[in-house]
Amino acid sequence: MKRLYYWYDLDFNQHKIIAQSQQLAKRQLLLEGKIAIKIKAGAIITARSFHCADLLIITKQLATMLKAGLSIIDTLHLLVQEQPKPHWQYLLSDIKQQIAKGEALSHALHQHHSVFSPLYCEIIAVGELTGQLDESFEQLALLLEKSIKLQKSFKKAVRYPLFLLSVAMIVSLVMLLFVLPKFSDIYQDFDAQLPAFTQCIIDFSNNLQQSWLMWCIGFMVSYFCYQRYFKMRYRLQIEAMIIKCPIVGKAVQTSCLTQIFQTIAITQKAGIPLLTGLAATTNITYYSLYRNSILQIIAGIEQGYSFSHVLHQQLYFPNLCSQLIHVGEESGTLDLMLDKLAIYYQEQNQILIDNLSQAFEPLLMLVLALIIGSLIVAMYLPIFQMGDVIH
Template sequence: MKTEGDTPHSWRLYRWQAIDTQGSIQQDHCIELDKARIYPQLFAAGLQPLKITMKQRLGKRFWKNQERVAFIRQLATLLQAGLPLVNGLTLLANEHPKPAWHCVLLNIAKGVREGKPLSVTLNYYPDVFPDIYRQIISIGELTGQLDKCCLQLAAQQEQQAELRSKVKKALRYPLIVSLIAIVVTLLMLTLVLPEFAKIYASFDAELPWFTRMLVVASDAILNSGPWLAGILSLLCFGYWQKLHPLKHWKLREQMLLLRLPLTSRLVTDSCLSQIFQTLAMTQQAGMTLIAGLTAASASMSNLHFQAALNHIREHIMQGTPLHKAFVQSPLFPTLCHQLIKIGEESGALDELLLKLAHLHRDKANSLADSLAQMIEPILMAVMGVIVGGLVIAMYLPIFQLGSVMG
């Protein structure tokens, strides 16, 4: 198991086989940073290693948010039922279908059994459990309300996951329809139009200008299309591999989403909902504003809102009231400043933050639902114009065939 002094590396899932003191072959899974760390553990357990095989590298993408949320909710349920923490962790580990999660939960249960707080054992797995999990669980341990904090954390993560899924779906729909329109257009220009061009060649008359234009475009695509497609593919691949991971390029991409008319409100409301939901939860759990802002910043994928939260935290550390600190950023609308000010003056900041979270979540849900309804007829009309225009351009010379023959 990893110690606190280790530098963070990617975990690996291993499968080992060993002989016990009775001469029987034992086998199981284990996660470690490298194979060399497994041998001492097997020797300490009285096992003679036979074979250790690496099965999988466990990067950040392996650990799914829905699995984390399910674990936290199940743990809260077991704690509320009166089951001791170690027993609950062991039970969840033995029931988990994935070997990697089974190993992680067993190691966490082992750490708790040795007397370490749950929040400390979670620190060994930063890729598995983000900062917000460790901070909220730490507050639950200090207040003696670990089950309630786990339930609150699970509910918050479920709401944010649902909202993110809806936003992605709303943004994905127009992209998919646009790609379909492009593919249909290319197929008609490269497969259908060349066959019609052979018929046009037998006409002893000048083709309509629209048809001539499409024939020229078809010839250009057939002659230069493969090269252009290869170059574009290389450029897209290079951008995604080299430029996309860079912070300043991510800032440009996210700023573009914040400026586009159809996506700006949707992205903004979803980010604001996540920020205020996290702040409300941390306030209800008893965390300080600075710690809450740190947790909210760490949970944000949008770098512009993340930077805004970091600036707000700096103002708070300098003694600025929260509502005045929020005024410094143009990303937060006036209503946010006003409600936060009311919450600070009335002593009900957590309730006002929760209202803001619900307000922006409802707005984001409404926008996500209406976005597809607004864009669908526009995209269908565009596809109709493109496909209809191609069909008319291809059949127009045939319609004129009678006059040509006359």
């Protein structure tokens, strides 16, 4: 983890530097022969500070300027001047300085591997060799745009259900911790036996009030155990169960297939060998099932089998994949078939996500009605017996 520091020279002009501590920032400036009369700490910078949306904009700008005939040094100089975010400004400036010293662009990008993926650097390296750096940036911009679109569609699908579940949880906790105890005090004044359902809810409310800290600790411990133990040890089994789910599983499968075929298609268009493209795909695939399948595909191709033959043996790749890949291999249009598969599964994923949202809405409304309705019935059920108690 690093931090942005603002330092001022003898003329009190402000400059920026990124270092792990203020002492290391001073040491770095001294090594560069610069004198800082004042250093002020700025924002903490991690890998998450460099958002994919910002990278997409910068990649598009690089592609446009290079296509217009500007050199990479001039392009980076303009981007540094126009960049409003200090951490991006410093990173681009550092890349420009490395290139000015004679480093290759791909090597300079690789120095910042937390921001630029191995696939990004590999495609840029191919562009440098072929002299088509502008086209390489265009392909990367297209890949990033599709990846961001895929992530946004998934987030859009889960945002509304998560919001409803959060509201249901908050309302339930408010009723159990604050509203129901007031009703409980009123019912005790009548010295009458409460309905079994109401008494059960009140007992649960009292238990929650007295041991809410234990509930929180139990939830945190359970979550920690799931993340650190069960998810790591039984990850493949959990993923297999998710993929077997009727609608959710298909949405996950099409999302993974879209990402995989988009990446391989881009690498093929960029002139990167198939095995290198497949290896790069393992770094961007979240699901271990598909990561293991790709590793098996790589091993099969290295043994001399065709891509379509090895793909046909994989359980989590539909037959359509191997059929179109076989046609691409026979006709010499593998990149075209990979692109068609990526487009097809992206369309299928969008349809499934829309259906997923529509399917979850009535189910969530039913869950909300059952939770909140049960609490309301439990509170007001004794009121219906109040007449008998008074008599």
